[in-house]
Amino acid sequence: MAVTGDETDEETDLAPSHMAAATGDMPTYQIRAPTTALPQGVVMAASPGSLHSPQQLAEEATRKRELRLMKNREAAKECRRRKKEYVKCLESRVAVLEVQNKKLIEELETLKDICSPKTD
DNA sequence: TATGCTCTGCGTCATAACTA
DNA sequence: TAGTTATGACGCAGAGCATA
Numbered sequence: 001m002a003v004t005g006d007e008t009d010e011e012t013d014l015a016p017s018h019m020a021a022a023t024g025d026m027p028t029y030q031i032r033a034p035t036t037a038l039p040q041g042v043v044m045a046a047s048p049g050s051l052h053s054p055q056q057l058a059e060e061a062t063r064k065r066e067l068r069l070m071k072n073r074e075a076a077k078e079c080r081r082r083k084k085e086y087v088k089c090l091e092s093r094v095a096v097l098e099v100q101n102k103k104l105i106e107e108l109e110t111l112k113d114i115c116s117p118k119t120d
Numbered sequence: 121t122a123t124g125c126t127c128t129g130c131g132t133c134a135t136a137a138c139t140a
Numbered sequence: 141t142a143g144t145t146a147t148g149a150c151g152c153a154g155a156g157c158a159t160a
Contacts, residue, residue: 071145073131079147080129 068144069132072133075146076131077129079145083147
């Protein structure tokens, strides 16, 4: 067979998990890594037991919110980066498959020519 | 050059999915 | 089951481009 062996097996782990569930064969691009390191400038909270006044509670709530927003900001950046990578991966796969398809069509035409009975 | 349109990236919120 | 993370959706701002 003249099927080119250039079918990419480069499927990276790049499809959203729910997408993977939908299509059944797409890889996932969700990479859950343990995030132990805090971003720079983040100060760990005082233990809840050490909070007393309503003002302290309010400050703690504000601090928690800012920490959450910062984490989510970083998560969103990373998510977008992975998504772009995933799309690039899909686009290159499309390009490869288009070339492969073209070759197969050409091969089919050649075989048709060879096999078709000559009618004079 | 001013204006409108499109594209791209960002921050935030809501929520699904996951983990301890 | 509460807390955490990943991601879709939305709105905003800035850059680049066409065109009147």
